[in-house]
Amino acid sequence: MNQVSIVSRRTFVLGTGGLAAFLALPQVAAANEWQAAMMELVGTSEPAEGKIDLAMPEIAENGNVVPFDITVDSPMTDGDHVKAVHVLATGNPTPGVASYMMSPAMGEASVSSRMRLGKTQDVIAVAEMSDGSVYGVTTTVKVTIGGCGG
């Protein structure tokens, strides 16, 4: 109980919720966690470069609301389209952010939304194409105030 209250006070001071506990983990374990998450989603942790673009601010003042735009170069026809796009935040307590299962009915492969980032970190977007190929892109976002609670 005492232990719990110490953690929660530190958490409160940092204003970053579960992030305090996460910071205590070695960096290697964190890297494995998002790589494991990507393996589970797309069957590889090393996607090819190109085709997918992830636009995010370089510096996010408020980690609670970080906008992102994802665009994949695809004709979005029945024979050649994006099946799914997954977004991973490598430095969050859990790496998964969102998955988008797309269809040719979209006409273009793009989505825009907003995510929480606990601290400065790399964000990864991966696209699964209808032919089974996988493309990925990484971008670094500097976070001034973390957004994982607090």
Add this chain to the structure above:
Amino acid sequence: MAAKPRVKAPKKAEAGEIVTIKTLVRHHMETGQRKDKDGNKIPRDIIHTFVCTVNGKEALRSKWEGAVSANPYLAFPLKIMETSEVVFSWTDDQGETVSTTKTITVA
């Protein structure tokens, strides 16, 4: 769960036109990571699934985690081939679903 979701979609489109849909729904998206002032974990309560169908056929399905910001915003394109009834629905951890429908007319 939530107040009425807001969806911005054009009322009319040309056949084959790609239109942009913007959606916003009110939800606190409680991550399950936070603790209350007594140190107890606040249970997760997020919208985990968003689905958009066009004339009954699924166009986009999205699975969300706690890292999606509160009051989730999502914008995406749709290629409108014919007059379409577009249904948007959000489902949260409480099992509640809210839906809204827009009609896009092709003249």
